[in-house]
Amino acid sequence: MERILIADDDAGIRQLLRDFLEDEGYDVMEAETSAEVLSAVSSDGNAPALVLMDVRMPDKSGIDVLRDLSETYGNQLPFIIMTAYGSSSIAIDAMQLGAYDYITKPFDLDDVLLTIRRYFEHQTLKQQVQGLRTQFRDTDPNDYIIGNSAPMQEVYKTIGRVARSDATVLITGETGTGKELVATVLHRNSSYAGGPLVKVNCAALPETLLESELFGHEKGAFTGALNQRKGRFEMAHKGTIFLDEIGEMSLSTQKKLLRVLQEREFERVGGTVSVKVDTRVIAATNKNLAQEVRENRFREDLYYRLNVITIYLPPLRERLDDIPMLVEHFLHKHRYTAGSGPAKITPGAMRMLQEYDWPGNVRELENLIERAVVLAQGTVITEDHITFSSADQRNFVDIAARVRRGATITEVQQEVEKLMLIEALKQVEGDRVAAASLLGLDIGEFQQKLIDYGIPGEVTSMAPY
Ligand SMILES: Nc1ncnc2c1ncn2[C@@H]1O[C@H](COP(=O)(O)OP(=O)(O)OP(=O)(O)O)[C@@H](O)[C@H]1O
Ligand SMILES: [Mg+2]
Structure with missing residues (x-):
């Protein structure tokens, strides 16, 4: 049972909150003065998990209590502050000192409960992220996939199933859904992990260059081919080749690729010697390849070769539950300065993120967080720091947020x-x-x-x- 301390000099308010929160299954303590709050928080066995405190206390103001505590305990305090309606500057001070959130009086009990529940949810997420972080301590922080939603669980299961086989994998999903990240994780967990992961963006090069890039060329194969050159497939021997944006590959290159997939051998451009490679192939596209096949832009036989195992990454708007964990992750990844701790985010700002439809998916969220950290100078990200880059969302005025902040x-x-x-x-x-x-x-x-x-x-x- 979570223990909550209610700190208010008004006995009526304490009683009201006590009755309500006890009905909701919390273990409730009370404090009448700031001194009592300070001693309860620092008590050993009996400390509350969360404090609901009025800013106006008879002895020392709530803000001063937060200031004292943030000096000793750092600036992530398990406090929700109650302020009088309209005193938004106090509320902002409280947030900056590290309070989790604030509610304005007079309050709606359901809102109080919502805020409390969100606090505890947030704590659970934090622990999960920390757990993940320890679990992956040895890997690059850019290399793990965050998200617990049902569709992501499916993704993890498939990765687990196919990582150790040498099957070709096709990763599909809208832009920014994490295709490259999944390819990296797949490689790291595969039996090819000891070898290189070689990435080729098929959209970046014109047809002839792409072929020589993939398969290499012999000396004199074309004007400018002064020496023999190894292609990406050869470089990826005993490793993985990641063919990104495969939907952009020309039909003639597709034909050559098909042969590599079937026979695991090819000739360098302008050459006759066949080169054998042992390479795991992962391809990705944000196109609908089945559609491309119907419109004769993609070879059907290659499509079936690639499509043996498909990992589909759903758009972020279909897994909004993942947003708090992703935000937490990106706050850790993008610090304000090398030495600063992760910034924090108000529940109101978090809500804005969960109400958006994310056309640019996780990449857009990551960029937004990076920007918000700068705007908030690494402290507390509020609604004001959230700017959506896609145009139409600027049409959006969050009334609840405005009222909360006293506009x-x-x-x-x-x-x-x-x-x-x-x-x-x-x-x-x-x-x-x-x-x-x-x-x-x-x-x-x-x-x-x-x-x-x-x-x-x-x-x-x-x-x-
Ligand atoms: N589930 C996730 N957890 C953590 N980070 C993620 C997740 N999904 C995406 N990212 C991050 O978002 C950014 C974009 O991801 P990535 O480049 O893998 O997308 P993509 O699907 O390849 O996009 P595109 O189709 O535009 O190439 C990267 O910085 C990546 O690390
Ligand atoms: Mg990509």
Whole structure:
């Protein structure tokens, strides 16, 4: 049973919270003064797992309590602070000192419960990530796959099943879903792990260069081929070759690849000697290869060769449950400075991340976190630090977040107005007269608003403003 300390000088509030939280199965303690909080937190056997504390305490303010504790215990304090409505600067101070979250009074008991549950969930995730980290201590932090959602469990099972076989594997999924990462993990766990992992991006080179890149060439094979050169397949002998973006490979190169897969041998470009290789082949694509086959852009026989084992990485929007763990992972991976600890993130900001649809998938999330860490200067990432790069999401105003942070009606109205102006301009391709009439404004009013909001002349896309 999780133990929660309720610290408030108001006995009525303590009673209310006690009754409610005990019904929810928590073990509740109370404190009336800051001194009692400090002694409870530092007591050995009996310390609470979480403290729900009013900022206004009779002896010492809640902020001072946090300050004392963050000096001794570091800045990840198991505290949820209760503040009066509208005192957002206190709330921000509390977060910066390392409190987990804050709730404003008067509060809704269900919100209190939600915040508490999220805290404990968050703790569990943290432990899991730490567990993973120890488990993988010897590997590069870039080389492990995070995520516990059902679709990812399937991915792990398949990796486990195929890693030690020498079967060809095709990895599919939208951009940024982790295909290259999975290929790396597969290689590291395979019987080819002692050999190299050689990566080739089939989209990066024109047809003739790709062939010589893959298979090598003999001296004089073409103008400029001054020496014999080994190809990637030869370099990957006893290792793995990763053919990225295989959907972009030309039909003639596909034919040569098919032969390698069937016979495990090939000739260098311009050569007659056949070269034998023992190489594990992993291919990846974000295209629908079956569709490419139907449209005669991809050889059917090669497709069946590659498609023996397929690992499909679902888009991030279909596994939003993985987001907290991924965020935690990226906060550890992207520190503000080499010496700083991982930044933290408010529940409100986390919620924004879980409400987004992630067209750029995990890569987009990783980039966003990296950016947010910088904006928050490595401390606490709040809603203000979250900027989605895909254009349309700028259309989004999170009302709950605004109210929580104490934004006024006028501020939110202005924010919405600005978004509407930009969107209207976008929809009519920058035609101001048309945009004004779309919004029911006369052109004079419309122009004035553009000036007021500093919206530039032409808005064809929702570039950062
Ligand atoms: N499940 C995951 N856990 C941890 N990091 C991940 C995960 N999935 C992706 N990443 C990270 O996201 C970034 C993008 O992943 P990756 O390059 O593997 O995507 P991809 O599917 O190959 O994308 P593309 O199709 O655009 O090449 C990398 O930095 C990778 O480490
Ligand atoms: Mg890739």
